[in-house]
Amino acid sequence: MSDQTQVIQDLDLASANCVTLAGAQTIEQDQRLLTIFETAKILVTERELEAMLQKLLSCLIETLEAADAGSLWLYDPSDGRLVAKGAQGYDLAALKHLRLAPGEAMSGRVFQTEHPQLYSTPEATAAAMANITPANGESFKAATTGLSQPLSAVCVPLITGQTKVGVLTLLNLRQPASFTHEDMAFLQRVADLITISIENARLREELEAAQTLSEANRLKAELISTLAHEMRTPLTSIKGYSTALLMEESAFSSETQQEFLQIIDEECDVLQDLIRDLLESSIIDAGLLKLEPQPVRLPRVAQSVTNDMARHTQKHRFLLDFPEDLPILDADPDRIAQVLRNLLDNAIKYSPQEGLVVVRGEVRENEVVVSVADQGVGIAPEHLNRLFEKFFRVKTGLGRHVVGSGLGLPIARTIVESHGGRIWAESHSGQGSTFYFTLPLTGLSQKREVSQNE
Numbered sequence: 001m002s003d004q005t006q007v008i009q010d011l012d013l014a015s016a017n018c019v020t021l022a023g024a025q026t027i028e029q030d031q032r033l034l035t036i037f038e039t040a041k042i043l044v045t046e047r048e049l050e051a052m053l054q055k056l057l058s059c060l061i062e063t064l065e066a067a068d069a070g071s072l073w074l075y076d077p078s079d080g081r082l083v084a085k086g087a088q089g090y091d092l093a094a095l096k097h098l099r100l101a102p103g104e105a106m107s108g109r110v111f112q113t114e115h116p117q118l119y120s121t122p123e124a125t126a127a128a129m130a131n132i133t134p135a136n137g138e139s140f141k142a143a144t145t146g147l148s149q150p151l152s153a154v155c156v157p158l159i160t161g162q163t164k165v166g167v168l169t170l171l172n173l174r175q176p177a178s179f180t181h182e183d184m185a186f187l188q189r190v191a192d193l194i195t196i197s198i199e200n201a202r203l204r205e206e207l208e209a210a211q212t213l214s215e216a217n218r219l220k221a222e223l224i225s226t227l228a229h230e231m232r233t234p235l236t237s238i239k240g241y242s243t244a245l246l247m248e249e250s251a252f253s254s255e256t257q258q259e260f261l262q263i264i265d266e267e268c269d270v271l272q273d274l275i276r277d278l279l280e281s282s283i284i285d286a287g288l289l290k291l292e293p294q295p296v297r298l299p300r301v302a303q304s305v306t307n308d309m310a311r312h313t314q315k316h317r318f319l320l321d322f323p324e325d326l327p328i329l330d331a332d333p334d335r336i337a338q339v340l341r342n343l344l345d346n347a348i349k350y351s352p353q354e355g356l357v358v359v360r361g362e363v364r365e366n367e368v369v370v371s372v373a374d375q376g377v378g379i380a381p382e383h384l385n386r387l388f389e390k391f392f393r394v395k396t397g398l399g400r401h402v403v404g405s406g407l408g409l410p411i412a413r414t415i416v417e418s419h420g421g422r423i424w425a426e427s428h429s430g431q432g433s434t435f436y437f438t439l440p441l442t443g444l445s446q447k448r449e450v451s452q453n454e
């Protein structure tokens with residue numbers, strides 16, 4: 001072979017090697033572009049932080065040839081430790097029980113030093129992972145049960161400016177030295193992208209929380225102003241009549257005095273009802289509603305509540321309609337009376353033109369349906385669904401103010417639902433309203449026994 005031929009052959013070999021190398025580089029570049037593209041897609045589309053982190057980790061492991069498993073950790077400033085927010089190859093539920101201190105295990109160490117790290121041998125990888133405190137030992141064992149021994153790893157910190165956010169760790173389970181320095185540099189760039197998104201997501205969450213808070217504050221302010229107004233009306237009346245009665249120079253007849261005292265008495269009842277509703281509502285909000293079930297004869301409860309209500313109104317007439325053989329219910333009689341009282345009170349308040357109020361009970365399938373029907377102002381269809389929301393009140397257009405807290409129906413709903421029943425209303429504006437509630441025939445005690453045996 002001439003020298004010239006040898007040179008040509010060498011050149012061919014060199015260019016073939018070049019093509020192979022260039023080919024490998026192109027594949028690697030394509031892979032990285034794909035990773036960036038997929039990462040960006042997840043960052044843009046996924047709004048929920050934890051779902052986003054889990055997807056990002058899966059995407060990295062899928063698109064990066066060297067990565068077989070991994071975990072993503074975020075720093076929790078409230079306890080100064082790292083918490084797993086995403087994992088592949090590990091048991092994520094078990095991994096979430098770990099709280100890694102800065103310096104602990106591979107992720108904790110990189111978080112502490114803030115420097116990305118390559119682990120090229122199985123020994124170095126195992127040594128870095130083994131540095132686990134006894135408190136985390138059991139959870140770590142459980143989390144790594146299905147994971148074979150990692151042979152190499154790469155770990156990069158998630159940092160923006162001064163803020164350390166967390167750590168991303170990828171493992172290779174097939175061969176040592178599988179991650180290169182280029183891989184690490186590339187991963188750090190992806191990690192920076194992820195970090196910015198985490199910061200954005202956190203800011204978004206904080207903003208949403210602030211908005212919710214300001215909505216809650218707005219509702220609270222509205223409530224206070226409504227209550228102040230509702231209380232001022234009866235108080236003004238009480239003050240006016242009592243001042244009049246106390247004036248020395250006035251000489252009211254005993255009938256007028258009696259009338260004034262009657263008004264004062266009624267307005268005190270209004271105030272008492274408002275305060276009772278408020279207290280009840282806060283008890284319910286605190287989850288302190290307690291039911292004391294016992295055998296209940298519903299017609300008797302309804303009769304007693306109706307008699308009581310009838311004493312407060314001479315204008316309305318009441319009709320009770322219950323079948324003789326209505327089964328005895330297993331319920332809290334005081335609470336059921338409270339529901340009926342709220343419904344009857346409304347039937348009276350919102351029937352200014354007087355009229356008949358019918359309280360009816362009947363058995364339908366495996367429940368008792370109770371209804372309270374009036375001939376009052378009725379409720380427009382668009383308001384029917386909102387009646388049971390706290391503080392919701394319809395402007396009645398009655399031409400006068402009707403005192404109320406907007407809490408009677410929400411309280412009734414909680415009581416009925418705690419008994420396993422439902423409550424709803426049917427009405428047409430101007431044509432009266434009917435409120436219904438159901439109570440299951442399998443009462444509270446039975447249900448309690450069933451759930452205890454479950």
Ligand code: ADP
Binds near residue numbers: 350
């Ligand atoms: P309150 O009566 O103290 O305002 P409720 O929660 O008992 O509070 O009722 C909420 C609203 O539902 C009332 O403000 C009223 O607009 C409407 N409502 C309730 N019952 C009736 C009824 N029988 N007829 C007409 N409207 C009613």
